Structures are given as C-alpha cells and as structure tokens.
Amino acid sequence: MHMKLGPVPVLIISSAKLAKEACKTQDLAFSGRPKLLGQQKLSYNGLGMAFSPYSNYWKEVRKITTVHLLSLKKIQSFSPIRADEVSRTVTKISGYASCNKVVNLSEIVMALGITLICRIAFGKRYDENGSEMRRFDELLHEAQVLMGTFFVSDYFPMFGWVDKLTGLINRLDIACKNLDSFYQEQIDEHLNRDRAKQGVEDDDDILDILIQLKEQRSCSIDLNWDNIKAVLMNIFVGAVDTSAVSIIWTMTALMKAPKVKEKVQAEIRNLIGKKGKVEEDDLPKLPYLKLVIKESLRLYPPAPLVPRETMERCILEGYEIQPKTVVYINTWAIASDPEYWENPHEFLPERFFNSDIDVKGQDFEVIPFGSGRRMCPGMFMGLTNVELTVANLLYSFDWELPTGIREEDVDTDVLPGIAMHKKNPLLLVPKKYIV
Numbered sequence: 001m002h003m004k005l006g007p008v009p010v011l012i013i014s015s016a017k018l019a020k021e022a023c024k025t026q027d028l029a030f031s032g033r034p035k036l037l038g039q040q041k042l043s044y045n046g047l048g049m050a051f052s053p054y055s056n057y058w059k060e061v062r063k064i065t066t067v068h069l070l071s072l073k074k075i076q077s078f079s080p081i082r083a084d085e086v087s088r089t090v091t092k093i094s095g096y097a098s099c100n101k102v103v104n105l106s107e108i109v110m111a112l113g114i115t116l117i118c119r120i121a122f123g124k125r126y127d128e129n130g131s132e133m134r135r136f137d138e139l140l141h142e143a144q145v146l147m148g149t150f151f152v153s154d155y156f157p158m159f160g161w162v163d164k165l166t167g168l169i170n171r172l173d174i175a176c177k178n179l180d181s182f183y184q185e186q187i188d189e190h191l192n193r194d195r196a197k198q199g200v201e202d203d204d205d206i207l208d209i210l211i212q213l214k215e216q217r218s219c220s221i222d223l224n225w226d227n228i229k230a231v232l233m234n235i236f237v238g239a240v241d242t243s244a245v246s247i248i249w250t251m252t253a254l255m256k257a258p259k260v261k262e263k264v265q266a267e268i269r270n271l272i273g274k275k276g277k278v279e280e281d282d283l284p285k286l287p288y289l290k291l292v293i294k295e296s297l298r299l300y301p302p303a304p305l306v307p308r309e310t311m312e313r314c315i316l317e318g319y320e321i322q323p324k325t326v327v328y329i330n331t332w333a334i335a336s337d338p339e340y341w342e343n344p345h346e347f348l349p350e351r352f353f354n355s356d357i358d359v360k361g362q363d364f365e366v367i368p369f370g371s372g373r374r375m376c377p378g379m380f381m382g383l384t385n386v387e388l389t390v391a392n393l394l395y396s397f398d399w400e401l402p403t404g405i406r407e408e409d410v411d412t413d414v415l416p417g418i419a420m421h422k423k424n425p426l427l428l429v430p431k432k433y434i435v
C-alpha cells in the first residue's frame with residue numbers, strides 16, 4: 001500500500017511477496033532508516049546503529065557490534081550470567097508457588113530482561129527492587145514510549161510547533177538528559193573502578209569493550225562518548241523488550257493451547273529428567289520447543305512494524321517508489337498472509353514440522369528479525385534468551401490460570417509502541433514441578 005502522509009510519502013509492505021521483492025532483490029535500495037524525531041534524539045542524532053541512515057558510519061558501527069559485542073563467542077561468554085539470572089527467576093517464582101499465589105509473569109520476565117542486559121552491558125547486578133533498578137527501568141520505558149510516539153513534525157514538518165505545544169518536545173528533552181546522565185555515570189564508574197573491590201564480573205562487559213576500542217583507536221571511526229552512549233542505547237532498546245515480549249507471547253499462546261503446552265513440557269521433562277534445570281547445551285536437543293518459539297514469533301512478532309527508508313528510486317510490483325519514501329515492513333501482516341499460511345491466525349507449531357521455513361531472515365513469509373543488511377544483529381542472543389527462559393519456566397512449573405479464568409478469556413490485546421507488548425499482564429498460578 002502506498003500513501004502520502006502529509007508531504008512525506010509512506011509505503012507499508014504487508015505481503016510476503018512484496019517483502020521478498022523489497023528486501024531481497026532491492027536490499028540496498030531499502031536499507032535506509034527514516035529520521036523519526038523521537039528515535040533520532042534518543043540515539044544521539046542517529047549515532048547508534050538502529051536509527052542511523054545507511055552510510056559508512058553505520059557500516060563501521062554495525063561491524064563493531066557484530067564483531068566485538070554480539071559475536072557468537074561473546075554471546076556464549078555471557079552464558080553463566082544467563083544461567084544465573086534464569087535460575088534466580090525460577091527461585092523467585094517458586095516463592096509464589098509455595099503459597100499458591102498468582103504471579104504477574106509479564107513483570108517478572110521484564111525484570112529478568114533488564115537485570116540480564118545490565119549485567120551484560122555494565123557488569124553490574126542491580127538489586128531488583130532497589131532504586132537504581134527502578135530508575136533504569138523508568139528511563140528505558142520512557143525511551144521506548146517516545147521512540148514509538150507519533151510526532152507531527154515527522155510527517156508534517158511545517159506543523160512541528162504542535163509537538164512543542166503538546167509538551168512532547170520538552171518530554172523528549174528531559175528523557176534524553178536523564179538517559180545521558182545515567183550512561184555518563186556508568187562510563188565514569190568504569191573508568192574509575194577497582195573491579196576486585198566492587199565485586200564486578202571478571203569477563204569484559206559491553207561497556208568495557210567499547211572503552212577499550214575507543215582507547216586503542218582500532219576502528220576506522222574515532223569513537224567518542226556520544227557514539228558509545230548511542231551504541232549502548234541501541235543494545236538496550238534492541239534487547240530488553242523484544243526478548244521479554246517473545247517470552248510472554250509464547251507463554252500466552254501455550255496457555256491458550258494446553259495440548260501444545262503438555263507436549264512441549266513432556267519433551268523438556270523427558271530430556272532433563274532429574275537434573276533440576278535446563279542448560280544452554282540442552283537447547284539443540286529440544287526440537288519441539290524450537291517449533292513452538294518459531295510459531296510464537298510468527299503469530300506475535302515482537303517488532304511488528306520495521307521502519308526503513310528508500311535510498312534510491314526503485315520499482316516494486318510495477319510501482320515507482322521515490323527515494324526517501326518511509327517504508328514500514330509489517331512483519332505481523334506478512335507472517336499472517338493467507339496466500340502463504342493456512343489458518344494463519346491459529347497457533348500451530350506443527351506447521352513448521354518438516355518445513356524448511358525458518359525465522360532467520362531468509363524466508364520472507366516470516367521475518368521477525370527483519371532481513372538483509374539491516375537485519376537484527378542480536379538474533380542469536382535474543383533466541384537464546386527466549387529458548388532458555390521458556391524451557392526453564394516449563395520445566396520447573398505447571399502453569400494454571402487464576403480461578404474463574406478460562407483459556408479463551410486470556411486476551412491477546414496489544415499496546416502501541418515499537419515493541420508489541422501484551423496490553424494486559426499475563427497473570428498465572430505456578431505449581432512447582434516435583435522431579
């Protein structure tokens with residue numbers, strides 16, 4: 001669908017066929033990102049990777065991220081942190097289980113996402129109910145909201161004053177200032193810290209690596225502190241919500257499909273036996289769990305509207321698309337395209353059984369991580385977080401709905417924003433599984 005929103009041309013791609021043409025055959029032409037006000041300001045005028053235009057600068061930052069920060073080896077080195085945080089989460093839920101209490105799983109999984117990424121990025125574990133954790137949670141939440149907010153000036157530049165009048169610009173300025181102070185504090189601590197005294201993790205965290213790259217001047221761009229803060233911002237925005245949202249949608253889908261839940265639980269419990277927990281090495285031996293997560297990413301893609309911008313004139317399905325057209329790739333509509341999917345709105349993990357279709361960016365019927373040059377560089381980390389957490393939740397507990405709630409009452413309403421959050425928290429009753 002091609003339309004003009006004010007003076008800015010906008011194209012929304014909602015079919016798998018068009019996505020294939022746009023992402024595969026015209027990858028370079030579609031590799032820009034639109035300059036949307038909230039995203040630009042919160043990423044230091046596009047200095048991070050996700051919101052920079054396609055350029056030599058973007059190529060260098062992407063290289064830094066994929067080679068130094070999110071390489072397979074680096075992600076594997078974070079495995080003990082993941083194991084520890086998932087185990088703490090299971091212990092926390094066990095506390096609720098022992099007194100038959102309802103848990104707000106959405107809240108617990110979001111807290112897990114934040115503690116995990118803080119340890120990976122800053123090497124620090126914040127006390128979950130402490131003021132520092134709350135502060136970071138609020139800062140990140142506000143940034144996420146503002147990045148997904150509609151600014152009039154993005155589509156009607158002449159009416160930018162409306163954003164000032166509604167107070168949005170002021171709110172954006174405050175969010176940028178607060179986040180900047182937070183990152184600066186982390187940088188100052190890293191520059192001054194005595195690791196042994198402060199009980200900091202031994203392995204280099206992401207900020208350590210960025211500081212080393214800056215000091216060694218080993219990149220083709222001179223990294224300054226704003227570049228580093230922008231990269232951190234990208235990692236946080238990219239990692240926390242997407243993984244948490246995927247876990248919650250998977251658990252929601254399973255609560256609505258008890259037979260699938262039993263089947264995947266049986267697979268996990270048969271493999272793990274009395275070991276007490278699922279470890280990362282076990283994940284490749286859980287094929288049905290993988291189908292369940294693929295199907296959940298198809299039905300509930302965490303980033304439903306991927307923003308791109310055309311860099312040059314191109315032809316799509318016979319239509320001429322001008323440069324600087326804002327393109328939204330609707331990953332949700334694509335993965336529900338009835339031309340490619342039978343009963344597209346049903347949760348049926350078996351559809352991926354004996355199928356070559358995967359979610360890793362090659363098959364345009366389902367692209368939860370995007371595709372092509374701008375595809376998600378955190379895919380492996382995201383999938384590991386989701387698989388490990390879901391596997392342990394299903395191994396350790398039998399999950400029930402609160403009294404009086406039926407499977408069909410579990411809603412799938414969504415909140416607007418760049419990540420597709422479930423609108424109402426997922427409330428469940430855990431029963432500890434006795435091995």
Ligand code: HEM
Pocket residue numbers: 049050051062070234235238239240242243246301302303306307367368369370371372373374375376377378379381382383386
């Ligand atoms: C289940 C988890 C995740 C999902 C579903 C997801 C999804 C996406 C999607 C759809 C995009 C846009 C891709 C495109 O334009 O084609 C993206 C980009 C990005 N993601 Fe992820 N993501 C996840 C996890 C992560 C993690 C764990 C990180 C970092 C640690 C991360 C960092 C990024 C970054 C930096 C970009 C921007 C890439 C660029 O513009 O060059 N993501 N992600």
